[in-house]
Amino acid sequence: MWEREIEMHQSLSISPINWQELEAIAGAESVKTLEQADPKWSQAIARAMGAGLQPPQAIVFPDSAEKLAEVMTCAYKQGWRVLPCGAGSKLTWGGLIQAADLLVSTARLNRLIDHAIGDLTITAEAGVRFADLQHQLAQANQFLALDPAFAEQATLGGIVATADTGSLRQRYGGVRDMLLGISFVRADGLIAKAGGRVVKNVAGYDLMKLFTGSYGTLGIVTQMTFRVYPQSEASESVLVQGEVAALEQVRSTVLRSGLTPIAMDWLSPPLASQLTDAATTVPALLLKFQAIAPSVTLQVQRVKELAQSLQLAAIGLTGDLETQLWQQLQTHLAAANQPDQTICKVGVLPASATLWFQQLERLAPKGFGQIHAASGLGRLVFTEPVEANLLLTLRRFCQEHNGFLTVLQATPAIKQQLDPWGDVGTALSVMQLVKRQFDPNGVLSPGRFVGGI
Amino acid sequence: MLAPEKNATQRNWQPIIQEFITVLGEKGVVRRKEELLVYECDGLTSYRNRPALVVFPRSTEEVSQAIKICARHQLPFVARGSGTGLSGGALPEDDSVLIVTSRMNRILNIDLENQQVVVQPGVINNWVTQAVSGAGFYYAPDPSSQIICSIGGNVAENSGGVHCLKYGVTTNHVLGLKLVLPTGGIVDVGGSLPEMPGYDLTGLFVGSEGTLGIATEITLKILKTAESIKVLLADFTSVEAAGATVSDIIGAGIIPGGMEMMDNLSINAVEDVVQTGCYPRDAAAVLLVEVDGLAIEAEENARRVEALCYQNGARNVQMATDPEARLTLWKGRKAAFAAMGKMAPDYYVQDGVIPRTKLEYVLGEITKLGEQFGYYVANVFHAGDGNLHPLVLYDNAQPGALEQVEALGGEILKLCVKVGGSISGEHGIGADKRCYMPEMFSETDLETMQWVRQVFDPDRIANPTKIFPTPRTCGEAARSHAAEQFKEIERF
Ligand SMILES: Cc1cc2nc3c(=O)[nH]c(=O)nc-3n(C[C@H](O)[C@H](O)[C@H](O)COP(=O)(O)OP(=O)(O)OC[C@H]3O[C@@H](n4cnc5c(N)ncnc54)[C@H](O)[C@@H]3O)c2cc1C
Numbered sequence: 001m002w003e004r005e006i007e008m009h010q011s012l013s014i015s016p017i018n019w020q021e022l023e024a025i026a027g028a029e030s031v032k033t034l035e036q037a038d039p040k041w042s043q044a045i046a047r048a049m050g051a052g053l054q055p056p057q058a059i060v061f062p063d064s065a066e067k068l069a070e071v072m073t074c075a076y077k078q079g080w081r082v083l084p085c086g087a088g089s090k091l092t093w094g095g096l097i098q099a100a101d102l103l104v105s106t107a108r109l110n111r112l113i114d115h116a117i118g119d120l121t122i123t124a125e126a127g128v129r130f131a132d133l134q135h136q137l138a139q140a141n142q143f144l145a146l147d148p149a150f151a152e153q154a155t156l157g158g159i160v161a162t163a164d165t166g167s168l169r170q171r172y173g174g175v176r177d178m179l180l181g182i183s184f185v186r187a188d189g190l191i192a193k194a195g196g197r198v199v200k201n202v203a204g205y206d207l208m209k210l211f212t213g214s215y216g217t218l219g220i221v222t223q224m225t226f227r228v229y230p231q232s233e234a235s236e237s238v239l240v241q242g243e244v245a246a247l248e249q250v251r252s253t254v255l256r257s258g259l260t261p262i263a264m265d266w267l268s269p270p271l272a273s274q275l276t277d278a279a280t281t282v283p284a285l286l287l288k289f290q291a292i293a294p295s296v297t298l299q300v301q302r303v304k305e306l307a308q309s310l311q312l313a314a315i316g317l318t319g320d321l322e323t324q325l326w327q328q329l330q331t332h333l334a335a336a337n338q339p340d341q342t343i344c345k346v347g348v349l350p351a352s353a354t355l356w357f358q359q360l361e362r363l364a365p366k367g368f369g370q371i372h373a374a375s376g377l378g379r380l381v382f383t384e385p386v387e388a389n390l391l392l393t394l395r396r397f398c399q400e401h402n403g404f405l406t407v408l409q410a411t412p413a414i415k416q417q418l419d420p421w422g423d424v425g426t427a428l429s430v431m432q433l434v435k436r437q438f439d440p441n442g443v444l445s446p447g448r449f450v451g452g453i
Numbered sequence: 454m455l456a457p458e459k460n461a462t463q464r465n466w467q468p469i470i471q472e473f474i475t476v477l478g479e480k481g482v483v484r485r486k487e488e489l490l491v492y493e494c495d496g497l498t499s500y501r502n503r504p505a506l507v508v509f510p511r512s513t514e515e516v517s518q519a520i521k522i523c524a525r526h527q528l529p530f531v532a533r534g535s536g537t538g539l540s541g542g543a544l545p546e547d548d549s550v551l552i553v554t555s556r557m558n559r560i561l562n563i564d565l566e567n568q569q570v571v572v573q574p575g576v577i578n579n580w581v582t583q584a585v586s587g588a589g590f591y592y593a594p595d596p597s598s599q600i601i602c603s604i605g606g607n608v609a610e611n612s613g614g615v616h617c618l619k620y621g622v623t624t625n626h627v628l629g630l631k632l633v634l635p636t637g638g639i640v641d642v643g644g645s646l647p648e649m650p651g652y653d654l655t656g657l658f659v660g661s662e663g664t665l666g667i668a669t670e671i672t673l674k675i676l677k678t679a680e681s682i683k684v685l686l687a688d689f690t691s692v693e694a695a696g697a698t699v700s701d702i703i704g705a706g707i708i709p710g711g712m713e714m715m716d717n718l719s720i721n722a723v724e725d726v727v728q729t730g731c732y733p734r735d736a737a738a739v740l741l742v743e744v745d746g747l748a749i750e751a752e753e754n755a756r757r758v759e760a761l762c763y764q765n766g767a768r769n770v771q772m773a774t775d776p777e778a779r780l781t782l783w784k785g786r787k788a789a790f791a792a793m794g795k796m797a798p799d800y801y802v803q804d805g806v807i808p809r810t811k812l813e814y815v816l817g818e819i820t821k822l823g824e825q826f827g828y829y830v831a832n833v834f835h836a837g838d839g840n841l842h843p844l845v846l847y848d849n850a851q852p853g854a855l856e857q858v859e860a861l862g863g864e865i866l867k868l869c870v871k872v873g874g875s876i877s878g879e880h881g882i883g884a885d886k887r888c889y890m891p892e893m894f895s896e897t898d899l900e901t902m903q904w905v906r907q908v909f910d911p912d913r914i915a916n917p918t919k920i921f922p923t924p925r926t927c928g929e930a931a932r933s934h935a936a937e938q939f940k941e942i943e944r945f
Pocket of ligand 1: 496531532533535537538539542543574595596597598601602603604605606607608609610611612614615662663664666667668669879880916
């Protein structure tokens with residue numbers, strides 16, 4: 001059994017929100033009850049907090065970092081517990097919130113500050129939607145090399161807070177590798193920054209890394225600078241299916257070859273079946289190549305030859321078909337407005353992926369599983385109700401293979417039965433001290449993060 | 454320039470030394486003055502300070518024991534790898550214990566299947582590539598000091614190299630760390646996979662310059678060697694044209710493995726010394742571009758880069774594919790720093806970053822600053838990521854020269870910040886640039902960073918005066934100086 005540490009936010013009683021004060025800071029139209037704002041907020045909160053707890057009394061949408069800072073100063077003085085959010089698409093991810101008096105949304109902090117095209121960087125406010133940013137970048141033939149869940153709704157701030165990306169990790173790394181600078185409002189309402197706007201910079205501590213994946217527990221990021229990449233001239237994907245042992249050979253051959261897939265994912269049989277509209281009982285490997293056209297053609301050809309030599313089926317996909325396939329994959333791995341899905345982030349040593357799929361097949365044959373072949377990170381999704389015990393068993397397996405299983409989205413009932421984060425090892429005490437230093441009163445997203453932080 | 458002898462402190466070192474000997478053995482503790490001499494400075498030789506004691510632990514446990522002794526007696530300690538740092542990061546603090554990792558030099562595990570290697574901190578950077586190159590892998594971050602600098606030092610400085618444009622710097626290649634905290638406690642952060650649950654303490658530690666503890670085990674990602682590599686050397690009659698070419702290459706969607714530029718002064722310095730014959734003396738600038746990937750891709754990209762060079766007015770573009778020919782083209786660039794040593798008795802290397810698109814403007818301003826101060830400034834830099842290394846040539850024998858050159862260096866840093874850049878791209882802040890931190894960061898920014906330090910090192914004993922400005926250290930001007938003792942090794 002695990003114990004939730006709530007000493008930092010012991011007082012679970014309500015601190016009444018002072019509406020006049022908030023309205024004076026943010027403007028009357030920027031302060032709302034959850035119901036006034038949009039029914040989606042109440043629904044999300046019900047799942048983020050679990051039953052029996054008071055939902056936040058208000059949601060505030062400051063339209064500048066300065067106003068957000070003033071809101072936080074006010075909250076700090078009044079002792080309001082604050083749940084930061086963007087568009088709210090991942091509000092339910094992570095541990096159950098123990099208490100929240102106020103939702104602070106960055107949705108109106110949505111200015112694009114600077115797209116330095118020649119420098120391959122973009123600076124934007126936290127509430128800018130990922131989709132809008134990509135649209136902007138596409139006009140210059142560039143893109144942000146992230147493929148987060150709920151790409152249409154997700155804001156940049158939410159993506160950073162949850163370190164959420166997907167298959168593109170293969171070539172580009174994670175959110176942490178993309179983030180060059182941040183500004184944030186601290187728990188006490190002061191605005192601070194770290195990093196900068198250039199692609200190389202070692203001045204000062206790398207607070208970008210600290211904030212990436214910190215789930216709104218350390219401060220509220222208001223602005224960020226990302227590294228961006230030029231779009232490639234050609235793109236093609238290959239779906240390889242067949243015997244697991246042969247697929248494993250494809251994986252290890254590709255990783256040891258000069259081939260440079262920008263994505264290479266293992267997909268569990270149900271997921272592969274969904275994508276191909278043909279029932280299958282074996283996992284698949286999905287590879288994506290983006291480069292200059294002759295290189296893409298050659299790489300795809302090599303993969304197909306390799307597959308053939310191993311008696312595996314390989315289908316090449318380009319154009320709309322390719323785009324659709326990857327979109328479908330995203331949807332299966334995190335569908336918007338499907339609160340009943342259980343979504344986990346998982347990790348196993350890359351070479352253990354096939355074992356992991358065997359385990360999954362045995363214990364949860366319907367699970368949608370995806371593992372990035374190079375990093376060993378991935379997703380596990382259940383569209384039907386699951387038992388906490390199953391998740392715990394799978395977690396144990398991941399841990400035995402140097403990995404983890406984090407329950408991002410699940411019913412409050414499940415989250416009450418297990419620690420969504422699991423054990424984080426010897427560094428937990430340091431993490432708790434970091435939290436205490438940045439948020440001494442424990443008012444930011446209490447309970448949402450590892451070890452009850 | 455030796456600092457004046459410190460007043461002897463009240464501390465009775467004898468029993469403390471005994472404690473260290475008990476833990477580390479006689480051989481693990483150095484305290485004779487003449488033996489301490491080499492540890493007075495790192496690559497920034499104009500800053501010197503004698504440590505009270507130098508210790509050589511061999512294991513995580515011994516590091517922990519040593520730090521516990523420091524903590525018990527509230528002795529400041531400074532970690533040191535190979536001492537090649539260029540910002541005074543390993544400069545001993547007053548009355549401090551220097552903890553040298555050179556005996557922790559084992560590669561602990563090589564896991565090719567999962568493409569990772571676990572090393573002790575004293576392992577030298579290029580040993581890692583050597584250990585895995587037979588299987589076709591390499592460790593990407595390649596500081597030009599890579600034949601001597603330690604992985605622990607790389608981690609602490611978040612070091613870069615010529616090939617970091619495409620593949621990233623140290624922080625993008627570290628998966629996990631075993632740390633001994635300044636309290637002596639041992640924790641594991643990160644692991645064998647990226648993005649382990651919890652705060653990214655691995656990412657926070659990388660680049661923390663020895664102020665958050667000592668890394669005693671480091672898990673590194675290794676990459677597959679590219680199938681083909683091509684190097685191009687283009688010469689231009691104007692710096693603007695070379696700069697425009699850099700922008701065009703990036704604009705064309707090509708991300709070279711590395712992209713380096715040298716100006717006329719550097720070209721001539723190099724030709725004086727190594728006579729490569731491939732760097733035209735009358736060129737205003739040369740651009741070196743390395744492209745890699747599948748053969749077909751490297752070829753095509755090399756062709757495109759070549760065309761862009763000519764479009765921008767390059768007079769000549771040379772191309773090399775086989776390793777030897779590639780080395781020849783790189784040779785001048787690699788010898789650039791050493792060559793400066795022949796041009797002037799001393800040189801001072803600066804490390805600033807600017808947005809790539811501000812290159813022409815900043816180079817023009819640097820020339821003006823040089824004229825204003827009366828010094829030649831040669832420019833050798835990582836053009837691809839805007840990381841400048843202006844080299845100020847001077848003669849330290851002239852009274853006041855160092856101070857003037859330092860002031861010039863400071864102006865260059867301020868210029869970098871003014872155009873939206875940074876005061877360090879890869880050498881770190883250390884003791885050298887801490888007084889320029891307020892140019893980039895507000896008091897609140899710095900206070901927030903200090904929160905991190907407060908968590909890891911509440912007693913302020915780990916490299917306590919580094920990175921952040923203090924009234925005491927920044928009363929006097931920041932000092933900097935080229936690394937005399939590493940003259941023979943090229944520097945980037
Ligand atoms: C000729 C020359 C060329 C260079 N070229 C480059 C280059 O191309 N790119 C580049 O980025 N740098 C370059 N440098 C700078 C330097 O080599 C790097 O900063 C290098 O990473 C330092 O490694 P080191 O082992 O010498 O560290 P040291 O100088 O011994 O220490 C550097 C810092 O790391 C800390 N430290 C050391 N070990 C540990 C540990 N285990 N845990 C925690 N902290 C630790 C120290 O306290 C200190 O603050 C060059 C230097 C020289 C002299």
